[in-house]
Amino acid sequence: MTMRQPVRAADRLSASEVDDVLALAAAAAEVDGVYPLSEDVVLRVRAGVPSPGRHLLSYAGDRLAGYAFLAAADPDDAEGPAGELAVHPHFRRQGHGTALLAAAGTGPMRFWAHGDDPGAAVFAERNGFARARVLWQMRRSLLKPLPDVPLPDGVTVRVFNPDSDEQRWLDVNARAFAHHPEQGRWTLDDLRTREAEPWFDPAGFLLAVDVADTLLGFHWTKVHPAAGDDPAIGEIYVLGVDPAGHRHGLGAALSVAGLRHLADAGLTVSNLYVDESNAGAVALYRRLGFEIYKTDVSYQRS
Structure with a gap:
């Protein structure tokens, strides 16, 4: 040996x-x-x-x-x-x-x-090490109809502009994921590293704003190319709503807006990652037709 x-x-x-x-x-x-x-x-x-x-x-x-x-x-x-x-x-x-x-x-x-x-x-x-955290990958077919979920009154959706939206997005992301051990700590370098990736497309980075263009929430999608037996997959990459300016139903409306964008681009399957313990998000995604596809586990030594 x-x-x-x-x-x-x-x-x-x-x-x-x-x-x-x-x-x-x-x-x-x-x-x-x-x-x-x-x-x-x-x-x-x-x-x-x-x-x-x-x-x-x-x-x-x-x-x-x-x-x-x-x-x-x-x-x-x-x-x-x-x-x-x-x-x-x-x-x-x-x-x-x-x-x-x-x-x-x-x-x-x-x-x-x-x-x-x-x-x-x-x-x-x-x-x-002991089992401490579970992350689910969930999937749904984009060939199945999506529900109609209107945006809250006074809210519109536009695409991300790297020249003007980076810091605003980082601020809202930090508030939306304040208790998330990874996502909530993203820096400008983390964001720009992903902007430099071949898959990055501002057209799939949707921002919910009010009439003053205040950022209220976002749905950043990502497209994974086909690989082996897997078709190309459209991911709910990051979905967040600013808790400081939360509008009822905005998370669901943003979810559907991003999924429609992926379906209109010709994608037939969507996936996402969510903590098993995030009951609210899991319930939303189940209502939208997502089911558990794969499980990742974090083991912790105290």
Whole structure:
């Protein structure tokens, strides 16, 4: 068996390391049926610049066998930093996952497992982590009729303008997701990184405004290209309403407006991600015809 090397930590990855990490993730996805890294981590991997966090790389000889990303710690967050971890299928059960967790350090932290895999649950429990949070991916057909949900009086919808709406959107996003451990902390760099992605389309970034053009809420959609047996999918990427200026029914109206945009663009399937514990959002999406498709689990060590 190839000797396992000490885990290496880095705040940036070289071009070859980026390729190795993405190849490892693709190999894991092929075997497991679910991609092991979130969009946020993939963007940090590909950025090639110092990241607010640590990349951890475990090697078997000169081959990358395991990878983890641990976000920078927030001193105000008692749950500790969040991370993600993946081991290449060829190198599993050889200690790479345990070595990556050891390199991540001691104390409170969270790691996401994409897909509710029993093996991940056993690995987490063995290393002192308990199931703490569940994220559902829900889907619905866009070939089924959408309900008619009118906008509240005095509210209209327009598209996002990167030249004038960035900071206003960040402010509303922070208020709408004040208690969300990831979404509510987006920075201007986070927003602009996504604006630079090939999939970004302002026409699918809908803003609800009043007569004074005050931003009241938003529905940002994203289109995933067809892959394998999966058709192109239109995602409810981020949907939020400003709690400071909430209008009754605005969330449902924005949901339908974005779904109509996706259907008019020729998409036949839509998906979204929502916390299992967010009863209000789950109820809204079920009313709109969404059903659970996949489950991601966050394991926490206290």
